[in-house]
Amino acid sequence: MKIGFLGMGVMGLPMAKNLIAKSGCQVYGYDVAAARMEEFAAAGGNTVAEMDDIYKICDVIMQMLPTHPIIISSVEKAIQYGKKGNIIIDLSSTAPNIIQDLYAKVQAAGMYLLDSPVSGGNPKAIDGTLAIMTGGDKEIFDKVKPLLECMGHPVYTGGPGSGDVTKLVNNIIAGAYLAAIAEGYAFAAKAGIDLQTTFEATRTGFVGGPLYENKVPKIIARDYEPGARIAVHRKDLINAKAYAHHMGVDLPVTDVTLRVMDWMADNGYIDTDQAGMVKYFEEKMHVTVGDDS
Known part of the structure; x- marks a missing residue:
């Protein structure tokens, strides 16, 4: 079995490395950053010259991508260039309605799509203990579960889109907790x-x-180097708000969390670690938190 991995950023690269080390499969990878490709190759991965090669070569395509347009484009290219029976695993945090639309397209092409977002940040991506929430066809989940176990602890959550709904639950709670910390x-x-x-x-x-x-400890040390960026978490909360609107409900605590994250965006801190949210409260309370000396 040939596995493809697209998107080797702060989370994706260590996840891909764990696949190389534990799966016993050939792992092919592509990222726009040459340095990440070099690190992937040094770990034993097979790099490709073009992103489209992943869709053509691989039986299982995993993607850890940052935005909805890129996620949609990748799945559509997987349909265009791939073969029937291929399995696409979207490890990104994607809006449930988008996954459900893509699932229908993938199914019509004779392929399979699992929405399989992860939680745990860079530390758990490195040590292979991520929480992995997977929606889609149960028999396909069972087939790829050993691959997902190379990266963490996969749990089958139900039909298409349910993995991403579960991730929204996770990040609604985590966002409020981070703001409270x-x-x-x-x-x-x-x-x-x-x-x-x-x-x-x-x-x-x-x-x-x-x-x-x-x-x-990051707050105390004033260490805002991202293990998980506010920008990504904020995107998930915006997705949660949109899905809540679809269901006709409000998320009042999430509104407060988003107010903090919006301030971070407005003041140039959107790409810091979530620990950087303390800057909002420093400004409101006129205090400096921690010491970076």
């Missing part, structure tokens, strides 16, 4: 208490967990 540590800084002590005192309580362990 940022607000809490700005509050602590304003009150003049030690942030590291605050972390040690709270990390084993109900507030603790993987996200807390990952983001609070």
Whole structure:
């Protein structure tokens, strides 16, 4: 089986490396950045000269792509250049309605599409422990589950689009939690208490967990190098708002989270790590949070 991987950014590259190391398959990859292609090749991957080669060569095509137009174009090219029976796995965070439209097109071409978004950021992408939420045909999920297990913990969520709905649930909750963490540590800084002590005192309580362990040290160190960019998370929350509108419901807590992320966008911080959301609260509380010395 030949596997293709498209989009080797902060998340995609370590995911592709885990496939190379664990799947026992030939893994072909393409990215617009030459440096990422070189790193992929150094890990044992097969690079291709043109993106279209992935669709022509591979039986399973995985894509981790940033925007809806690129995602749609990639799936349409997979239909154009691929063969019947091919499996397309969209690991991106895609709007459920877009996946459902693409699923019908892929099915009509005699191929299969799984929506399989992931969560866990760069650290879990590196160690192969991502949460993977997969919608589509159950028998196809069962077929590729060993490949997905190379990158994390796949769970079958139901029919087409259900994986992406599940990811929206994940990011609605995670977004609110991230905003609350940022607000809490700005509050602590304003009150003049030690942030590291605050972390040690709270990390084993109900507030603790993987996200807390990952983001609070970054806030304290003023380290906003992206493991997961605000821009990507914000896109997911906008998708959630759109789907909520489709269902005729409101998301009031998400509205607050988006207000913070919109401020980040307006002030040039949209491509920072989610830990950078603390900047919004620094501005509101007139305080500096953490120390980068």
